[in-house]
Amino acid sequence: xxxxxxxxxxxxxxxxxxxxxxxxxxxxxxxxxxxxxxxxxxxxxxxxxxxxxxxxxxxxxxxxxxxxxxxxxxxxxxxxxxxxxxxxxxxxxxxxxxxxxxxxxxxxxxxxxxxxxxxxxxxxxxxxxxxxxxxxxxxxxxxxxxxxxxxxxx
Amino acid sequence: xxxxxxxxxxxxxxxxxxxxxxxxxxxxxxxxxxxxxxxxxxxxxxxxxxxxxxxxxxxxxxxxxxxxxxxxxxxxxxxxxxxxxxxxxxxxxxxxxxxxxxxxxxxxxxxxxxxxxxxxxxxxxxxxxxxxxxxxxxxxxxxxxxxxxxxxxxxxxxxxxxxxxxxxxxxxxxxxxxxxxxxxxxxxxxxxxxxxxxxxxxxxxxxxxxxxx
Numbered sequence: 001x002x003x004x005x006x007x008x009x010x011x012x013x014x015x016x017x018x019x020x021x022x023x024x025x026x027x028x029x030x031x032x033x034x035x036x037x038x039x040x041x042x043x044x045x046x047x048x049x050x051x052x053x054x055x056x057x058x059x060x061x062x063x064x065x066x067x068x069x070x071x072x073x074x075x076x077x078x079x080x081x082x083x084x085x086x087x088x089x090x091x092x093x094x095x096x097x098x099x100x101x102x103x104x105x106x107x108x109x110x111x112x113x114x115x116x117x118x119x120x121x122x123x124x125x126x127x128x129x130x131x132x133x134x135x136x137x138x139x140x141x142x143x144x145x146x147x148x149x150x151x152x153x154x
Numbered sequence: 155x156x157x158x159x160x161x162x163x164x165x166x167x168x169x170x171x172x173x174x175x176x177x178x179x180x181x182x183x184x185x186x187x188x189x190x191x192x193x194x195x196x197x198x199x200x201x202x203x204x205x206x207x208x209x210x211x212x213x214x215x216x217x218x219x220x221x222x223x224x225x226x227x228x229x230x231x232x233x234x235x236x237x238x239x240x241x242x243x244x245x246x247x248x249x250x251x252x253x254x255x256x257x258x259x260x261x262x263x264x265x266x267x268x269x270x271x272x273x274x275x276x277x278x279x280x281x282x283x284x285x286x287x288x289x290x291x292x293x294x295x296x297x298x299x300x301x302x303x304x305x306x307x308x309x310x311x312x313x314x315x316x317x318x319x320x321x322x323x324x325x326x327x328x329x330x331x332x333x334x335x336x337x338x339x340x341x342x343x344x345x346x347x348x349x350x351x352x353x354x355x356x357x358x359x360x361x362x363x364x365x366x367x
Contacts, residue, residue: 035340038278049334056323
């Protein structure tokens with residue numbers, strides 16, 4: 001086995017497929033009732049009680065403007081464990097699989113305008129007919145545009 | 155007067171034994187501030203003194219500040235915790251006691267005082283279940299400022315464990331923390347001091363982005 005192969009957790013948002021570094025994933029759970037946080041942007045659904053810690057929940061479908069988000073029994077929250085021990089949950093439509101990718105499977109992101117700044121998209125991987133968008137979830141969740149962390153500007 | 159009561163006098167505001175009083179010292183303020191701050195933390199301070207030998211000050215603080223006496227209130231579909239220490243009283247206003255002040259929002263007339271009315275539902279972008287005269291007003295005080303918070307319902311009094319919202323998230327204006335309720339849901343603890351201060355500045359106008367309820 002090649003040491004450069006990294007594993008990613010694939011998930012779908014609308015009709016698009018994304019993947020994040022699996023080492024950032026702490027657990028996967030169903031979508032539960034959240035407590036709204038006052039005056040938060042729409043993509044911050046609120047906070048939940050995850051075994052005694054308060055964890056914010058963001059809905060990537062709203063953030064990425066991928067259609068109308070539905071909440072049903074298939075809606076999944078991927079709980080991420082980020083640098084500094086921060087825990088954040090993100091709502092996705094479904095978790096698909098774990099994919100192993102070697103560096104040469106990953107293509108650079110073409111230059112284009114997108115809802116999310118392209119610096120959080122690390123590359124594209126093709127898996128058969130499918131295209132998977134790789135997210136730098138650590139940077140995305142710490143970015144000022146997510147508003148999850150205190151920024152100096154505030 | 156026993157000695158123990160005499161020693162307490164140094165905590166009285168304005169009490170001074172200084173021979174000379176300047177603009178900044180000797181005005182009998184310092185020890186009052188000390189006692190007030192310790193009391194705010196839920197602690198107390200004791201003094202014992204022997205003439206010619208010295209004095210000892212014992213400061214007792216609670217081991218944990220993580221538990222708070224709170225009143226849970228319902229606003230729309232959400233539950234919030236109001237720290238009990240800030241609550242003066244709760245009342246149901248008569249409609250003739252509610253007055254509008256042009257461009258300044260609403261005030262409520264309570265026994266000769268006009269207090270600013272802070273509808274939590276509007277402040278937090280929620281859908282209130284009741285109009286002001288059907289809702290309940292919680293009169294809260296922080297410092298010397300009083301404000302009437304309008305809520306839909308008083309749910310009950312609890313001791314709640316304070317959980318940090320900032321550990322995984324950021325600071326939220328008007329909220330000092332969160333707690334987990336008996337049913338496992340999270341309730342936000344209101345930062346009354348912050349709400350009272352910003353009620354003057356018009357917190358509602360400050361926030362543009364709102365979560366659709």
